[in-house]
Amino acid sequence: MPLFNMTATALRNLFARPATRLYPAEKRELPAGTRGRLTIDIETCIFCGICQKKCPTDALRVERDAKRWSIDRLGCIACANCVDACPKDCLSMETGHSPAMLTRDKETHTPAAKPPAAPTQP
Amino acid sequence: MATRTVIPFGPQHPVLPEPVHLDLVVEGEKVVQAIPSIGFVHRGLEKLVEKKDFTEYVFVAERICGICSFIHGMTYCHGVEQIMGIEVPRRAQYLRVIWSELSRIHSHLLWLGLAADSFGFENLFMASWRIREHVLNIIEATTGNRVIFSSCRVGGVARDIDDATLKDIVARLEGLATDLRNLGEVFLDDTTVKHRTVGVGVLTKEHARELGAVGPTLRGSGVASDMRQLKYAAYGDLAFEPLVEDGCDCHARCKVRVREIGQSIDLIRQAAARIPAGEIAVKVKGTPSGEFFARTEQPRGEVVYYLRANGTRNLDRLRVRTPTFANLPPLVKMLENCDLADVPVIVLTIDPCISCTER
Amino acid sequence: MIEPQPTEVVTPQRLMELVAVLHADGHRLVQIGATSLADGGVELNYSFDKDGRFSNLRLPLAAGNLTAPSITGVYFCAFAYENEIHDLFGVDVKGNKLDFKGNFYRIAEKTPFLRKPADPQASPPAS
Numbered sequence: 001m002p003l004f005n006m007t008a009t010a011l012r013n014l015f016a017r018p019a020t021r022l023y024p025a026e027k028r029e030l031p032a033g034t035r036g037r038l039t040i041d042i043e044t045c046i047f048c049g050i051c052q053k054k055c056p057t058d059a060l061r062v063e064r065d066a067k068r069w070s071i072d073r074l075g076c077i078a079c080a081n082c083v084d085a086c087p088k089d090c091l092s093m094e095t096g097h098s099p100a101m102l103t104r105d106k107e108t109h110t111p112a113a114k115p116p117a118a119p120t121q122p
Numbered sequence: 123m124a125t126r127t128v129i130p131f132g133p134q135h136p137v138l139p140e141p142v143h144l145d146l147v148v149e150g151e152k153v154v155q156a157i158p159s160i161g162f163v164h165r166g167l168e169k170l171v172e173k174k175d176f177t178e179y180v181f182v183a184e185r186i187c188g189i190c191s192f193i194h195g196m197t198y199c200h201g202v203e204q205i206m207g208i209e210v211p212r213r214a215q216y217l218r219v220i221w222s223e224l225s226r227i228h229s230h231l232l233w234l235g236l237a238a239d240s241f242g243f244e245n246l247f248m249a250s251w252r253i254r255e256h257v258l259n260i261i262e263a264t265t266g267n268r269v270i271f272s273s274c275r276v277g278g279v280a281r282d283i284d285d286a287t288l289k290d291i292v293a294r295l296e297g298l299a300t301d302l303r304n305l306g307e308v309f310l311d312d313t314t315v316k317h318r319t320v321g322v323g324v325l326t327k328e329h330a331r332e333l334g335a336v337g338p339t340l341r342g343s344g345v346a347s348d349m350r351q352l353k354y355a356a357y358g359d360l361a362f363e364p365l366v367e368d369g370c371d372c373h374a375r376c377k378v379r380v381r382e383i384g385q386s387i388d389l390i391r392q393a394a395a396r397i398p399a400g401e402i403a404v405k406v407k408g409t410p411s412g413e414f415f416a417r418t419e420q421p422r423g424e425v426v427y428y429l430r431a432n433g434t435r436n437l438d439r440l441r442v443r444t445p446t447f448a449n450l451p452p453l454v455k456m457l458e459n460c461d462l463a464d465v466p467v468i469v470l471t472i473d474p475c476i477s478c479t480e481r
Numbered sequence: 482m483i484e485p486q487p488t489e490v491v492t493p494q495r496l497m498e499l500v501a502v503l504h505a506d507g508h509r510l511v512q513i514g515a516t517s518l519a520d521g522g523v524e525l526n527y528s529f530d531k532d533g534r535f536s537n538l539r540l541p542l543a544a545g546n547l548t549a550p551s552i553t554g555v556y557f558c559a560f561a562y563e564n565e566i567h568d569l570f571g572v573d574v575k576g577n578k579l580d581f582k583g584n585f586y587r588i589a590e591k592t593p594f595l596r597k598p599a600d601p602q603a604s605p606p607a608s
Binding site for chain 3: 143158159160161162164166168169204331332333334347351352353354414415417424426428430438439441443447448450451452480
């Protein structure tokens with residue numbers, strides 16, 4: 001009767017490299033196109049507000065007159081619906097994930113050319 | 123007359139992927155009756171449809187469950203498209219089939235790992251999940267995320283896969299063939315594994331039909347029923363027959379799922395060979411009005427989405443009947459007169475996805 | 482539509498007759514679903530399938546009289562659906578062979594899905 005069918009695989013695993021990675025010393029190469037983090041090219045943005053309408057979690061706020069675009073990073077689910085909807089293609093998805101945060105502040109972007117400019121935060 | 127004790131099983135149990143509660147009435151070591159109770163992860167997602175725009179609800183639908191997420195999103199989009207009479211481009215339909223089958227492969231590999239864990243074979247559990255990592259890498263490269271794909275939209279799909287990547291996907295899946303065969307041999311031929319699964323959790327063909335079983339639970343009891351026979355998406359163009367086993371026990375269901383992984387790889391190969399060029403989405407204009415029962419085949423069985431729309435941007439009613447909900451009565455039947463030690467194996471054999479069940 | 486989905490509106494007596502006929506013909510119970518209407522009523526949908534052919538029976542219940550007969554005598558698996566519609570919608574199903582008496586779904590608020598009349602979110606029901 002077949003017994004110990006797993007032996008070959010188990011022995012192979014015993015003498016092979018581990019399947020796990022020594023994170024954070026060794027980071028995983030994320031494939032291009034991974035939806036990690038939303039970024040905006042604020043200079044191209046026309047503040048039309050379409051991204052705010054399309055966001056399923058209401059994580060984006062666009063103020064047309066004050067020329068401010070802000071995002072609640074913890075509310076963003078990285079679905080890229082706004083990226084597909086933006087008429088000026090100024091939104092894009094980076095591969096890296098958002099770093100951990102201690103407070104739930106909104107992250108605001110304003111074009112640098114318009115005085116008085118609030119400094120653009122990273 | 124033996125005394126009866128009630129032993130609570132769940133919601134916290136090492137073998138359960140998601141919380142479900144069973145009150146097991148036992149006499150000695152034999153379970154006489156099992157009484158289920160759910161509601162631990164009820165999120166009221168059906169009510170959320172009243173607040174979300176019908177095009178945005180697809181993101182909520184795919185988060186009903188993490189393992190079968192793409193097919194939830196696809197069924198929702200399929201339902202809305204049928205109500206509105208939207209003709210989805212053929213290329214998008216083929217891409218949906220490819221992602222559905224990838225979803226099925228990763229779900230069955232996940233289940234194989236959990237089943238091995240339920241009878242204590244941790245090494246086999248890790249081996250299954252190690253193979254599953256390769257499938258998740260393919261999914262991440264094509265959709266952007268490992269588990270929640272976010273690639274289905276009403277009217278089509280959000281991303282395209284070019285031909286070179288399709289060839290690479292087929293090559294990578296075929297590269298897993300040796301590992302999958304070794305895994306299959308352990309699950310289906312090894313004597314110790316068979317000792318835990320053969321003759322355990324018997325559900326006869328009559329009971330399976332009477333009690334409304336779906337998916338591999340039904341096909342493992344000899345009934346050839348698979349919703350992919352309805353020819354939604356591009357399944358009408360692909361050669362497909364439901365896989366049936368007659369064992370009616372946990373071993374038969376395990377065999378159905380192992381064979382379905384091979385079948386899914388074959389379907390992906392067929393789809394990649396026949397995929398036509400073209401658009402991947404059409405623009406959605408207007409609002410839906412009408413009703414439809416969308417039925418598709420998830421890895422766990424038949425899922426039914428009842429959508430009812432009244433011409434506004436919010437749907438009037440969305441009712442999701444997931445396969446695990448339909449498999450709860452058969453589970454209660456299978457647990458009658460089983461040994462207490464077999465309860466984890468039997469609970470896992472229906473592939474419980476409780477977050478689907480409770481939405 | 483990808484498949485025809487015939488729906489017949491029934492009364493409780495007609496429902497019991499048709500359910501027995503469908504059972505004898507070998508149909509499988511697919512689901513029992515409830516839809517809460519804007520006027521406080523509830524509509525029950527009983528769906529059946531045989532070899533891929535779908536059919537649906539619709540039982541409308543008026544507000545204030547949310548009772549329905551149980552089909553567990555014919556399809557025992559209906560107990561799960563009938564307990565669910567009782568816990569979420571407040572529909573009183575008479576004769577359920579495995580009645581959990583409100584303890585099937587552990588939720589904090591009773592009948593959360595039942596829309597009260599003059600609910601600001603209610604939209605006109607599809608006719």
